[in-house]
Amino acid sequence: MAEQPMPALRRLIAALAPLVPxxxxxxxxxxxxxxxxxxxxxxxxxxxxxxxxxxxxxxxxxxxxxxxxxxxxxxxxxxxxxxxxxxxxxxxxxxxxxAEIAGPVARDLxxxxxxxxxxxxxxxxxxxxxxxxxxxxxxxxxxxxxxxxxxxxxxxxxxxxxxxxxxxxxxxxxxxxxxxxTDINWLAYFGLLRERGTPGFAATWARMLKAGANATASFSMDEGQEALATLLTATGRSGSNCVAVAASRSASGGALIASDPHLALSLPNLWVVAGMRSPGYHMAGLMVPGLPFVAVGRSLHIAWGGTNMRSASSDLYDISGLPPGEIETRETVIRTRFWRPARRKVRRSRFGPIVSDAKLARSRPGDTIALRWIGHEPTDEITALLRASRATTPEDFRAAFAGFGVSAQNMLVATAAGRIGQVMAATLPLRTRFPPPDPVLDAADPDSHWQGLVDAPGLPWATDPPDGVLATANNRPTDAAVPVGFFFSPDERVRRLYALLGAKPQLTPDDLAALQADTLSLDAGVLTRHLVQVIRDAGLAGGHAAFVDRLAGWDGDYAADSAGPPAFEALLFHLVPRIHGASSADAMPRLMAQWNAIIAFLPDDLAALAPERRRQVLAEAVGLAAADAAAFPAWGDMHRMRVAHILGRLPVLGRFFSFGDYPTGGSRETPMKTAHGLVRGRHDASYGSMARHVADLSDPDASWVTLFGGQDGWLGSANAADQIPLWRQGRSIRLPLRxxxxxxxxxxxxxxxxxxx
Structure with missing residues (x-):
């Protein structure tokens, strides 16, 4: 008998019903x-x-x-x-x-x-x-x-x-x-494991240490490693700027602080704003969803913020020589949406988990590499941050971070009494040799083992500096008897912050808000002037006079309406690979495409080329860059800020979660950080300031905040992205305490x- 149409329709409706939500x-x-x-x-x-x-x-x-x-x-x-x-x-x-969400493609992650x-x-x-x-x-x-x-x-x-x-x-x-x-150094470690031991690796490692390479993208990564990098930079506090101003330098007579943490740019923001008052807590600021403390904010007595210290909180160990009995092995079942479960091996040694078992951290055949991380030690960040928020002096604030482990932070504090301080909130391993000659240590060598741990009370700190200001921006520490790390940001952001703080004898919250929106790259200006002179010395300016004049008239300011950045960036895009004998940016060592390496090595590497080769490289790069830059009158035409939910990364469906894009200023190492790689055309900033906080301790109501996006993570909410106009215009929302x-x-x-x- 033929099937009746109504039951068939009902079954179809029943099958489709789960798809409606x-x-x-x-x-x-x-x-x-x-x-x-x-x-x-x-x-x-x-x-x-x-x-x-x-x-x-x-x-x-x-x-x-x-x-x-x-x-x-x-x-x-x-x-x-x-x-x-x-x-x-x-x-x-x-x-x-x-994999329970994304299916088989996420199993390696x-x-x-x-x-x-x-x-x-x-x-x-x-x-x-x-x-x-x-x-x-x-x-x-x-x-x-x-x-x-x-x-x-x-x-x-x-x-x-x-x-x-x-x-x-x-x-x-x-x-x-x-x-x-998360230790962001992992992204460099996992990228370099397969290159370790190849011809020229030792020289590349030495260059990496000298440049202080940006650990988030140091060596070539496959698609899976790119996904891991995106994931970890979206969830870990891997960047930031923070400044503190003592009462002696404040127009209001109260100490000031300003913080802007940096993360991968997507919605919902990794920060949520809240104020609170109870018998033991009276404060307001930025919290991580799901965690009970204010990580950046102020109370009646103090205000605080911080930047990632970029410490070497992990070491890789070659444990190939360990007896099998010293390795614990277990099987884990990865439940997989739309597919059957997968079974994978997870091994651990006394030097930590064996990361070389993972496809995304695979090393050379035969290597067995373990990762020792401070995050596997019993440190207590929740207690530290709750204690710190109730401190009243820089000394109390420092003492609160005893036992704080990861991620290591340079914390700044300003007090209602007008004082300021800087604390190394970290637990660091004591090492005999640092930095290592090879990124993978020999577990059989006792001198490679950690010789103990030291936390905040045992680390250097600063308080009440004579000039009344402190700044930190993921830069290399200048005073630390304990080895801290080797992958730091260039010091140009912190130099720019100190320059802006020193420009006026008395500073206001508005000055600090302007500092957070500053788009000048000191090193880009210096490098541009050098390249213009090299181009002119090579006799190449005449054929592209307008392009060279465009470069020569630029001071390094990546303002959205600036004409210079498209010319400079297009020149770098074509010049940097050619200096290294590569046909494109994708075909060269990723390390050498980083800003750290460009400012550290490009002038010397260009000068080291034979004269005829140097002129050829310059001629090709200038010609191609002039054509590319002509399409972009201003930086904002090329450099865009995309407003999108994290689901915007989904294939096919991602377009439903993109809410537009707009021109933006800033660059890799400007105080207003909106990072990007080598670019020659329209592109989206990938990483930058996800929140801004400013406070004046002279007034309990003088505290302001802005999020990239908004407070509410609910799709369709009026408050999901309502702070974007404020973020663009440098405006903020007051967080009073009275x-x-x-x-x-x-x-x-x-x-x-x-x-x-």
């Missing part, structure tokens, strides 16, 4: 701030007393609680409300469970993430946590889980990605914190009812 994520319904707050649960919550959460128009909350425990619960509720989907994704990244084992020391640290810190952290987790238990609907992207909420645990929280503390100001500027109030009496 997924399709909604591709065209989410616009949601106002009022709509979003209307779904925030206010009853049946695990609180001992009522809590008020005040909200401003940007959906930034200020939590007012009568107990510290209730504050923590309310913060957990807020994080789950604003970034529940993001926390779920961070948890799966930290656990190596991306999951394998290396599981080998890196972000959870390794979790149980030990949790057992050792001071009771007050553990109580606060567990109350935060209670808030996250309570929100999801009462949630009316999961985030729109859950159906698309095949996600569902799982209980959030203290172990999950700690693991996300470890993910955020209760009466908070009441006026955060007018929407949610009263959370208690269920425990």
């Amino acid at each position: 997924a399709l909604r994520a591709l065209a989410p319904r616009p949601v106002t701030a009022a709509d979003r707050l209307a779904v925030f649960p206010t009853r049946g919550l695990p609180l001992s007393r009522p809590v008020d959460i005040r909200w401003n128009d940007h959906q930034i909350p200020f939590v007012e609680a009568e107990t510290d425990g209730d504050l923590a619960v309310a913060l957990g509720l807020v994080h789950a409300h604003l970034r529940g989907g993001q926390i779920a994704l961070l948890k799966r990244v930290a656990q190596g469970r991306l 999951d394998h290396i993430l599981r080998i890196l084992d972000f959870r390794h020391a979790a149980d030990t640290v949790i057992d050792r946590m001071p009771q007050d810190v553990r109580d606060f952290a567990e109350a935060f987790i209670t808030g996250v889980n309570a929100y999801h238990a009462l949630e009316r609907a999961p985030p729109p992207e859950f159906a698309l990605l095949g996600l569902r909420h799982e209980p959030y645990t203290l172990r999950d929280m700690w693991t996300i914190g470890r993910l955020a503390g 209760p009466e100001t908070v009441a006026r500027e955060f007018p929407t109030v949610l009263r959370l009812e208690a269920v425990r009496r």
